[in-house]
Amino acid sequence: MLKKILIANRGEIACRVMETCQKMGIATVAIYSDADKLAKHVSMADEAYNVGPAPTAESYLQIDKIMEVINRSGADGVHPGYGFLSENAEFSRRLKEAGIAFIGPDEKAVAAMGDKITSKRLAAEAGVSTIPGFDGVIQDADQAATVAAEIGYPVMVKATAGGGGKGMRVASGADDIAEAFRAASSEALSGFGDDRVFIEKFIVQPRHIEIQVLADKQGKTLYLNERECSLQRRHQKVIEEAPSAFVTPEVRQAMGEQSVKLAQAVGYHSAGTVEFIMDADKKFYFLEMNTRLQVEHPVTEMTTGLDLVEQMIRVASGESLSMSQEQIGINGWSMEARVYAEDPARGFLPSIGRLIDYKEPSGEGVRVDSGTFEGGEVSIYYDPMIAKLIVWGKDREQARQRLMEALDSFDIRGVTTNLVFLNALVSHPAFASGDISTGFIGEEFPDGYSGDGGNDQQKELFAVIAGYLRAETRLRAADVHASDADSPWKILKRTGSAS
């Protein structure tokens, strides 16, 4: 078993990984940038090392500096979290050379799945169903137009090195293709330093459903069922759940078995996710494989009872998986909402500042994964996600009701958050009935959200609460100035119209 793990990440995921390390009695090493000196992940760790200035390229992505910290701290394993160096083949290779365990898959699997063109080819070869598209790099706007016409509109222009919604553009017709090509290439260049893009069929009314796989180094590969992440905004997941209300046991088994085949084809070990897009007829197509722990992994943990980080650490330590496919069940329902510092009323622009108030909700079936605290700061340098709010219920409706209450009792002030917007999604009748697609947010909330959607039944309730709060305020004031109660103006007292 590994003895000391360096977590090459920050924020909630660094804290999440450390929690499991502590539970397993493994020492933890944090790295941090100048901006994160006072961050929660730093105070949680047994040891912490500064790796440079605030910009990620000068700190959290500095492989040389991280290797130096590994050396100094004597860590024997590295958990990369998600993002940053989690899917960086160079980092995996450097660790391997230094004899340090990378808590993730082998670098060959990372490299094979990291390139979207290669991964699609490998998936097809492994018998996984794939989306019709053009297996090659698009050179210019003219070629993009020719290829798009062959596949048939709408098409998606995607960066081969892409991920997280960056470097992706939809073209609905010949008029949009040149702009889509230009925008995707330019975002790809600035985001990943690689402007290669490819084109594939864009599926209308799609649902995003992914399979969690878990494999050991001895060759056992399991699927831990699906997660549905159809509620997305500009290809960024917003609400995730497990299981999916749309997937039948037969479809689940087919998706699971294909995912296992793909994982085995690339010699995969550790936790990974095979993402699929599903159409209205429940036909599913391979999207990509993420060779890391996913942001939304908690919903799988809540419904399978497994700690994925613990399983990753055990696999990296050389242990074999102790459970069999038959033992993987689905217990109840889980949902996750990503709480962001962003302003839905201003086109979801990021909001920065200090968390003047920060109180996480609690209660039965409520879990919060966060990397911050009251007084903490949301800076311009990093992803503006504040926390992940995760709930469990015995069925989908109970989970949904718990999520609605928990969202309403999450107290965050100092930055603008998407909490009200998240609750508008979760309370939406379409979400309640499970009738969602990846286009849902864009269609229902094209201009963001200002709190004015939904039904009006609550107006009377709001009026009651507003009246109650004012009455109670006056009641308290009356304690202090017994004769002066409820009298902002003298005239009110004379007319005696108030209380």
Add this chain to the structure above:
Amino acid sequence: MTKRMKFEYFVTIEGESFELQIDADDQGAQIEVNGNPYRIEGAFNPGAGVQQFAVNGELMSFRITEEDDLLTLSRHGREVRTRAMHRIEHQLQSLMPEKIEQDTSSMVISPMPGKVLRLYVKPGDRLAAGAEVCVLEAMKMENVLYTEKECTVEEVLVAAGDTVEADQLLLSLNVDLDESTDTTP
């Protein structure tokens, strides 16, 4: 000693008015609105961002923001601004002038803190409505700012590479274009 008081309030929400009869004490209140009775209980904690009350026996959380005499309430994805008033305040309310929104169409204002990555215009440039004027980078995302109306650029107040605050004026525009500057025949 238990204090008990009665109130008659008018609460306006999005132009709609609710008349409330409130019988309140330290423990809670009995409230009637539109003939519907409500029993509200719960410790009132002024200034708290989230408060929980029992409404007819059911526990409910509300997100609350106070701003002068306006109270913003939110629950289950719905957010409203409320104003609770006495009868006289309510009557006088109709005499108050409407607040006029500032016309910002002649300004390009930074919607968030960030860095000016690229500037596409210089003073004197004639722009169509929806023309790209600059690109702001924040949180690794590039955000393009556009003109609202057809205009000419009057003044450019920032340079590429500048760090800007939210609501900072970046460019001023002339939107009252006269014939002499019109390039179309």
